[in-house]
Amino acid sequence: MDWIKKDNVGWIDVLRIVAIFAVVYSHTCDNFIARFAADRVSFHTGLFMECFARPCVVLMVMISGHLLLPLRGDLSLRGFYAKRIGRVAVPLVVWSLLLPVAFYLYFSGPGAATENPIIDASAYTSANLLNHLYTFVFNFNFEATPLWFLYMLIGLYLALPIVNAWLVQASRRDVQTVLLLWFVSLWLPYLRVLVPFLGGAGEAGFAPLWGECEWNSVGALYYVSGFMGYMILAYYLKTYPLCWSWAKTLAVAVPVYAVGYAVTSLGYIVADLNHPGSYTYLEIPWYMCGINVAMQAFGVYVVFMKLQVRSRAWLSQAASMMFGVYLCHFPIVQVVYDWFHVPSLPYGFQIVCISLTSFALSFLLTWLLYRLPLTRRIVK
Numbered sequence: 001m002d003w004i005k006k007d008n009v010g011w012i013d014v015l016r017i018v019a020i021f022a023v024v025y026s027h028t029c030d031n032f033i034a035r036f037a038a039d040r041v042s043f044h045t046g047l048f049m050e051c052f053a054r055p056c057v058v059l060m061v062m063i064s065g066h067l068l069l070p071l072r073g074d075l076s077l078r079g080f081y082a083k084r085i086g087r088v089a090v091p092l093v094v095w096s097l098l099l100p101v102a103f104y105l106y107f108s109g110p111g112a113a114t115e116n117p118i119i120d121a122s123a124y125t126s127a128n129l130l131n132h133l134y135t136f137v138f139n140f141n142f143e144a145t146p147l148w149f150l151y152m153l154i155g156l157y158l159a160l161p162i163v164n165a166w167l168v169q170a171s172r173r174d175v176q177t178v179l180l181l182w183f184v185s186l187w188l189p190y191l192r193v194l195v196p197f198l199g200g201a202g203e204a205g206f207a208p209l210w211g212e213c214e215w216n217s218v219g220a221l222y223y224v225s226g227f228m229g230y231m232i233l234a235y236y237l238k239t240y241p242l243c244w245s246w247a248k249t250l251a252v253a254v255p256v257y258a259v260g261y262a263v264t265s266l267g268y269i270v271a272d273l274n275h276p277g278s279y280t281y282l283e284i285p286w287y288m289c290g291i292n293v294a295m296q297a298f299g300v301y302v303v304f305m306k307l308q309v310r311s312r313a314w315l316s317q318a319a320s321m322m323f324g325v326y327l328c329h330f331p332i333v334q335v336v337y338d339w340f341h342v343p344s345l346p347y348g349f350q351i352v353c354i355s356l357t358s359f360a361l362s363f364l365l366t367w368l369l370y371r372l373p374l375t376r377r378i379v380k
Contacts, residue, residue, distance in 0.1 A: 010309030013319035022056035051265040055297035065231030096136035182229035257299025263292035324366030324379030
């Protein structure tokens with residue numbers, strides 16, 4: 001059976017499903033957060049619910065690190081690039097074209113009267129559609145927001161063989177040293193906030209640090225920061241397991257996650273109070289490579305590592321569908337939002353219904369696309 005791979009691990013399959021559902025759930029909550037001052041109940045409900053799932057993408061990166069590192073020794077550099085980047089490039093191109101079309105067809109037609117706060121239905125014109133069908137070569141468009149992950153993943157794949165060459169000969173202390181440097185880099189988003197108040201140059205939240213300036217965006221910790229740190233952390237936890245009891249695991253993981261969650265959610269509120277509705281500032285406490293989100297991800301990951309989940313065919317099959325669910329869910333969430341946006345329903349109930357329905361429909365669509373040889377390549 002092609003679902004069963006030698007590296008299938010039961011808890012990894014479960015975590016992959018949970019992480020992708022959390023992505024769908026997060027994008028559902030965004031529609032409620034976006035009301036801001038217009039409806040503070042909607043804003044707070046969406047915010048506090050979404051922040052539980054904030055480390056979802058980080059968990060996906062850590063899963064990749066666990067499964068890929070160390071790299072197979074029988075693949076050349078070009079062979080690795082062809083295999084890994086080739087698998088990502090095709091879905092990236094296809095879905096960069098499909099997603100804007102899906103949004104255009106819905107919001108220029110049956111969804112034109114939507115009350116979705118993140119959607120401007122008047123913007124879905126044929127001229128804008130044409131623009132989005134070729135500008136994706138420079139960056140993702142709003143309709144293809146989830147595809148930012150694929151661009152980032154390609155970047156990780158480009159650097160992974162270089163990192164792997166070091167990892168396979170590095171001692172445990174060497175890996176710990178690099179992880180320590182990466183840990184320091186996780187504090188930079190908040191140091192950038194503090195520097196101007198301490199007399200340093202720059203704007204709060206965007207102060208240049210350690211060599212950065214208008215003509216140089218590469219600071220001292222640039223090369224030991226970012227998502228690669230999560231992959232190395234996953235490799236470290238696999239190679240040097242914590243071997244904690246359940247009591248110790250929960251005693252560490254729960255408080256670490258809780259503190260991270262508090263900073264993620266309350267930090268967003270503080271940012272909104274000081275810069276109402278400004279996503280530029282609001283994203284600071286939500287940075288994936290910030291210490292608070294890293295704490296949440298660590299708390300979740302070490303708990304899942306403790307799970308004794310037997311690898312099964314149906315579980316591996318479901319987990320294998322998650323890449324397709326990730327790729328296709330975004331327009332489905334917006335459509336389903338209109339189904340459940342009923343003023344008499346509590347916002348929390350709406351979020352749960354939209355998330356579950358969108359996830360189920362995305363899974364069904366992925367399953368159908370996988371069944372057809374011509375479309376299997378864009379969801380596998």
